[in-house]
Amino acid sequence: MHGLMMDVPLSIPSMIRRARRLYAHREIVSRRPDKSIHRTTYGELISRSARLAKALQRLGVREGVRVATLAWNHWRHVEAYYAIPSIGAVLHTLNLRLHPDDISYIAHHASDQVVLVDKVLWPLWEKCAARVGAKHVIVMTDDGLVPPGTLDYETLLAAEDDTFPFDDVAEDRAAAMCYTSGTTGQPKGVVYSHRSVVLHALGLGMVSSFGLSDRDVVLPVVPMFHVNAWGLPFACAMLGCGQVHPGPHLDAPSLLALFQDERVTLTAGVPTIWMGILAALDAAPGQWDLSHLQTMVVGGSAVPLAMIRGFQERHGLRIVHAWGMTETSPLGTVSQLPPELMDASPEDQYAYRARQGRPSPLVEIRARNETGIVPWDGTTMGELEVRGPWVAASYYQTDGPDDRFTADGWFRTGDIVTIDAGGCITIQDRAKDLVKSGGEWISSVALEGALMGHPDVAEAAVVAVPHAKWDERPLAVVVLREGRTFSEDALKAHLAGQFAKWWIPDAIVAVPSIPRTSAGKFLKTAIREQFAGHYGLTDTAARGSVS
């Protein structure tokens, strides 16, 4: 027996229609490359989005065609977010932090037919253009001066009217795609559907995740070329949040000024951004009025407890830890305090908030080790697997079967976690970064967090180094805080108070800096390579890729 409810598709245009009708006057604020501020509203922006939709159709963009963007976070990029899926085309956000070879590979692999490029990023695009073969390149700029052979975004919009209806699109259609910037192997494309984007936006509205509503002003520090800025531009349209976009200016003073001036209530980004913010606040406490800022969501890497505590105790700002991936849209888990901890001690609350939290509605989790699905006991480590309507089922046009998906249809995240009885996960490591010592697992992330809690240490990374007796043993590299001196023994003693003896790295080495990926994460492959012979073995090939 069928239900007798309306067969209304979950589609991005319905979110845009809603914003146009209900939130026309809500502001969208952007910082331009010259640091000046641009202001618009959903009403104006969606009117321009309608023109862009018609302009793209006039250029021959049809359903399923990939339209790429190479752009910072700003209002024109938001216009592209709303227009491209609404004509049934596929929004493909290119990661401007990648090497031109990678950008070219990705744009070619996705068969991007049209590319929208920030004029300030033209030098980057020039290095890619010849290898991509896009039919049209549209340049986004205020000055009307665009390179030969390209189209001016504003001229295209001026030639159209705004009568585009934003009619529904079938919910299983591709809406957007984003390639994962894996540290090994070729980048792989994740293809979001209209359905997954809409459901994910509802997920971001849940009180237990981001709790977005029209009372919020949201500043996504996370780039719009990274998992659709965590889906925030779509969720904000559906839920009526104001938006603030920092453009290319991600330095702490620029962000802090926007938080203050635009009365931002929620912001979201990776830990490296917040480290900079915390340092700026510590250097000039009270300089910015952040009384409207309620939530700073952090994801992408684990955040040290010391940072959560530092924001809270020194500046009254609340860090909310979340976990997700490009393959999970990215909302997976969020660490909001459960009711039983609302009256707990600050220590217990910090300890919970330093974990990655519980799964969003519609997301299911489990973890697996060599012996099968692990119990939810808070201590047994396993690789996290997830399932849900906004989780990838496969990658775009890959060769052969993919071992990232289980036989029963779950996604293998590559993250090693423990899960407690309440369903709260703690990321212990990336599967490939886990140290496997004598058959037991050691969490590099846990050791790093503890080392970064030591007053001498600014940054720390722990890697597995081949070892004759134990197969692998941990090695730590640390960057010292200014003015501190290095003592390997002191740091080992600091760890000895918190971990079993066999967890303590055999060596701790001071380094001037730690190499990072384009997404700001530690580039552990490089560290492993550098220290591969440190424990006496020379065969760096001893360690294969785990996931």
Next chain:
Amino acid sequence: MHGLMMDVPLSIPSMIRRARRLYAHREIVSRRPDKSIHRTTYGELISRSARLAKALQRLGVREGVRVATLAWNHWRHVEAYYAIPSIGAVLHTLNLRLHPDDISYIAHHASDQVVLVDKVLWPLWEKCAARVGAKHVIVMTDDGLVPPGTLDYETLLAAEDDTFPFDDVAEDRAAAMCYTSGTTGQPKGVVYSHRSVVLHALGLGMVSSFGLSDRDVVLPVVPMFHVNAWGLPFACAMLGCGQVHPGPHLDAPSLLALFQDERVTLTAGVPTIWMGILAALDAAPGQWDLSHLQTMVVGGSAVPLAMIRGFQERHGLRIVHAWGMTETSPLGTVSQLPPELMDASPEDQYAYRARQGRPSPLVEIRARNETGIVPWDGTTMGELEVRGPWVAASYYQTDGPDDRFTADGWFRTGDIVTIDAGGCITIQDRAKDLVKSGGEWISSVALEGALMGHPDVAEAAVVAVPHAKWDERPLAVVVLREGRTFSEDALKAHLAGQFAKWWIPDAIVAVPSIPRTSAGKFLKTAIREQFAGHYGLTDTAARGSVS
């Protein structure tokens, strides 16, 4: 091009799996018929729900079979809510306030094969049983003593284990059905799908609607036989809210004691309930500690502004106005203050909160009068039409075409509204209760609200009465507050300050009481009949049904 996300259905069992894993220890509290309190948890309740699922399967219940309930709000009813859709069967909640003839008609029309009955409701069911032809009748009671020919609920559960897996069900399948108790014509069945129930639960989680989370303890005063208690038992499972169920005891002192003792944070019901609560609080201010109660959602009829103000100013309690229908699951609109009114005067805030609010995400609204879709100007009246994935597309097995659905697939609500520029609706009337005077529309609801704001008036109803010159003119009946004397002139003068002259009822009549429907709404057909000749015409058939 298809999206490449997981094809995970939106299904009720996934919500139950989630509650079992994440919220096993959260409490579900019920008041028994003898007024004693029963306590259980999601873990225990879902274990029993699993047994019920297996027991029903053993009785031969297969996908699509209708399983009815005739029960108050309590834990066993919740168990049925979770078990029946999870085996692919259809939960059909029977309205115990209807006449046995109507219950029999509805249960027969739905072909209910199994009926779960509260033992305290057995006398009612006995009057229906012979006309329904259910294969199995299961009686829910604590004492193990059930009428001959029926099955004892607890005995059935005791014979099963709790290994039922709560596997997903296809999302387009029927999950639940509920008949509308229309004041005219035969009751009509609305059939909810798994998809619509899950999406609706996400809707209730939005901050701009109910904002439910695991920090909430929810007491649905709205019966579980009325639109699935507004979907709350499902949303609570997905979002981890505690639940409190009042059983048959809906008197104000019983409810107030539960609010206090169980630290209820959100409750929901129709205005008549809240009138009783307000009177009890006014009679004994401070007697109950309601410091945890944050939100009292009111729907089903318009709430007088005076009541919203009374709760807020005299007792610090926040009424939230909502609009919905059986056909809309029921979440349609919710009157949460928009950001631009957060700093407005109390008067402006009350005025907004007395309206029915803006549509939930995924719900689209428009209104139509004789000339077409009306503008969103806050003054032009039209019949509200809605569209969305949790709105009915048709009724269950009706004869011939249904004029409640437009050619382009919207549902005609029968409610006359104005919509303002921000998308906030104000219910002006039911289409059938609207007074059409000389071709212009007069809102009976607006006049009633104003009359009930007069200190002499306890209740007021306004109806259309046939009139020789104007076709129809308004007539008001009022119930006076105790100790007050009636003055028609004074009440007319009171209205004259608020409405155009031609809106003022030609006659205002004092009556001892106003007849009500089983749902607690004014039974205006009866009033119209009684006063049909009051303005000189005797042809009561002059007014046909509008919708």
